[in-house]
Amino acid sequence: MIEVKKLKFTYPGNSEPTIRTIDFTIPRGEIFGFLGPNGAGKSTTQKILIGILKNYEGYVQVMRQEPKNLHAEYYESIGVAFEFPNLYSKFTALENLDFFRKLYNGETKEPRTLLALVGLENDGHTRVADYSKGMKMRLNFCRALLNNPEILFLDEPTSGLDPVNLRRIAGIIKDLKSQGKTICITTHDMHVAESLCDRVAFIVDGKIVLINSPRELKLQNGIRTLKLEYREDGNIVKKDFSLENLGENMEFLSLLKNKNIETMHTQEATLEDIFIKTTGRSLL
């Protein structure tokens, strides 16, 4: 669906490139995440894929089209939600969706259905100027779905969302994946990347330093032990067990049978740990 080889990009007037030779492919139906700190080049890469930045070097194909030479039809098939909601503040939510849907030639989704999808069904007639940041983010997100796109580009889609709405948006993104849509997310929120993405690319200083599935990364970089806590004579007792042949470990089996276990965790690494270990940088 998306193929990128030896991509380089330098903003006009800058001496240093923002993107320094990156390669990746995203197959159809995958949720792919760009994970990195602010200014790493995540949004720039996305802007190249959606045809906003054209003065790049390298080979880029999105749905077999070169973003440098895109035609209007390309935009019938992609949906974009930018990091900062860019909506008409003087319009209501419904007026916004109604306006933007008419810019497409193909079939579009009913604005009220989309508002209901993101929990804004009772706020359709409220002007966007009176929306909270989270409401604007949800409206911004559902606008990207208006044209039923094949590829969705979401820049920090969960920024400013409360936990309930974060779960709601994550659920919609997973549903879209199950419908065969390809979703490209940029985020510096490792929990979003971990829970949503099939694969993530760590991007730092315009370079991809690692690409893999969050699960693989967590397993590869974790410690193969299980940490267990139980209470004995009023005291908390902690024990570590190797995962190797754990089912045959008599001490472990005995504790499971005879003690009141309070917590039990495997020690796989978090994406943030891996990111810091790989890049020497934090995500924020």
Added chain:
Amino acid sequence: MKKILVLSLGDFRNIARDATMLLMLFAPLAIFLLLRFAVPAATEFLQNEHDFQLVPYYAFIVCFMSMIPTMLFGLIFGLLILDERDEDIITFITVTPLGKSGYTAYKLFASYVISFLFVFVVIYGTHLMTLEIIYTIPIAAAIALEAPLCSLFLAAFAENKVAGLAYGKIIGLMYIAPFIVFFVNSNWQLLASPLPPYWIAKAFIAALGKETLFWPYILVGFAVHVGFAVILLKKFFKAHS
């Protein structure tokens, strides 16, 4: 056509919900009413009370006042662009099938068409003077070019809508040119020739006298307007690339 209608309705909604732009939209109507009713009344009053003839100044009044609504329409569309830039709407439109070029073309076209039609309203609807249609069409076509020029000037130079209103006043200075053409009877008036309205005022006077000089004036007028438009368009696209 469907998209033009959608964009026009969107613009109208934006104007209707903005006090400054709404006021500016009513100004051309006020100008028309002033010319249609207040000027004849003032003419009669000045003649009876002060023995002053206003009629010889009708050509200047109509020429000048046919340009002002164009400037206002241009400013309104310029402010709409600035509003949409402030809210980063243009970036989103770039990733729709309309695209940035479609968006820009619509904005400039819309301001041009409205201005073109309103020149006819001022020249023929006010009944202050007569001008043959063969002259009015090219004059209206040239005057209307000032609307996209004003819009582009704001879009290219103003950082935001507040600055846009200040830049609007700078644009207003350009309309000193008709005064110079009508009231300065020497070659000094050529100093105003880089200003686009200069050539329209010259063409207007030539049209009233049915002079053959009308066509060179109007052609130079077109060239000056288009030249400015190309420069501003380049600056606008550079600012938004």
